[in-house]
Amino acid sequence: MTQKTSTDLRDRTFDDLVEGESLTALHISVTPDHINSFQDFLGHTDPKHSENPWLMGNNLHIDEDFSKKNMYGGIVGDGNQTAQYLCQILTDSLPWGSLVSGYSKLDIKFTNPTRPGDEVVVTGNITQKYTESDRDYVVCDVIAKKNRDTVIAVGNIRAYVPRRTSAS
Amino acid sequence: MNDLTAKPPYEWDVATVGDTLPPRDTTVGYDLVQLYMDTSGDRNPVFTDAALARSCGLPGTTVPASMAMRVASTRRTTIMDAKGYSHPVRPTPFAKWECEFFAPITPGDVITANSQLDHKYEKNGRKYLVWKVTARNQRGEPVIEYRSTNAWEGSKPGDRSR
Numbered sequence: 563m564t565q566k567t568s569t570d571l572r573d574r575t576f577d578d579l580v581e582g583e584s585l586t587a588l589h590i591s592v593t594p595d596h597i598n599s600f601q602d603f604l605g606h607t608d609p610k611h612s613e614n615p616w617l618m619g620n621n622l623h624i625d626e627d628f629s630k631k632n633m634y635g636g637i638v639g640d641g642n643q644t645a646q647y648l649c650q651i652l653t654d655s656l657p658w659g660s661l662v663s664g665y666s667k668l669d670i671k672f673t674n675p676t677r678p679g680d681e682v683v684v685t686g687n688i689t690q691k692y693t694e695s696d697r698d699y700v701v702c703d704v705i706a707k708k709n710r711d712t713v714i715a716v717g718n719i720r721a722y723v724p725r726r727t728s729a730s
Numbered sequence: 731m732n733d734l735t736a737k738p739p740y741e742w743d744v745a746t747v748g749d750t751l752p753p754r755d756t757t758v759g760y761d762l763v764q765l766y767m768d769t770s771g772d773r774n775p776v777f778t779d780a781a782l783a784r785s786c787g788l789p790g791t792t793v794p795a796s797m798a799m800r801v802a803s804t805r806r807t808t809i810m811d812a813k814g815y816s817h818p819v820r821p822t823p824f825a826k827w828e829c830e831f832f833a834p835i836t837p838g839d840v841i842t843a844n845s846q847l848d849h850k851y852e853k854n855g856r857k858y859l860v861w862k863v864t865a866r867n868q869r870g871e872p873v874i875e876y877r878s879t880n881a882w883e884g885s886k887p888g889d890r891s892r
Contacts, residue, residue: 599769614807622821632821635890641824642799649795650772659776659786661795664834670827674892724786
């Protein structure tokens with residue numbers, strides 16, 4: 563069993579959550595390595611297995627020469643990576659298993675790209691909690707900004723909050 | 731290097747709602763969960779600690795929400811290829827993601843995903859394509875449905891400073 567501190571917010575239960583409470587902010591320093599490595603997860607860097615062979619040498623998130631010639635004028639982060647930030651802020655603050663146990667729903671708009679050197683801060687708060695069909699849910703508004711005030715993504719996420727069957 | 735000029739690019743005018751492919755199976759390997767943790771820095775114990783995951787009612791460790799993109803991708807390049815076109819060699823920025831998870835996904839699950847072009851629209855001088863993916867697990871249970879919107883045409887000079 564993983565060792566956890568007694569102050570871990572994820573040890574709370576659905577009953578402990580309060581409408582209006584803020585989620586713990588997530589801070590990301592965007593670097594070229596940070597952007598590049600997520601392309602590995604997405605399967606965009608292995609020419610033998612990529613579903614997108616055209617990306618080899620033409621990846622906006624990796625290939626500087628290609629990126630400079632295209633719409634953003636340089637390397638930018640993948641929107642999928644920004645979506646990951648918005649999901650992680652929930653799983654870092656809500657009870658264990660929230661959002662990643664099914665029965666959840668996300669609606670995210672991407673408004674600006676990240677770039678190497680950006681400092682991204684993701685914030686959010688619980689706007690609603692309810693129980694339906696014997697399942698507990700919270701609804702959260704989340705927003706990611708770079709360099710203090712430029713919004714890169716905004717979303718609304720309904721997360722299923724599973725009930726713990728035993729103490730960990 | 732691939733021959734990127736062998737087929738004409740899948741531009742807005744040829745994109746047809748309903749363009750699709752036969753479904754494809756993908757096994758959710760634990761190696762993908764490990765790769766997610768390594769590349770994102772998100773090391774949530776529910777991805778590795780089976781006892782903790784079981785205490786949440788899961789059959790075992792679970793996977794991050796981002797796994798939807800990896801095991802049930804839009805496969806849009808393959809859809810275009812099947813229609814006789816190639817993916818345009820230019821950025822097609824991710825504009826919107828609407829995703830619903832109907833059931834948990836755990837390592838070892840086999841995800842069968844269907845992908846299609848669901849919608850196309852124009853807004854503020856840009857043209858957008860919306861891809862829809864629906865996925866079931868090896869028991870035939872729906873696990874994911876999402877719509878992923880890409881800006882397809884209409885880059886603007888201001889994009890370079892955004």
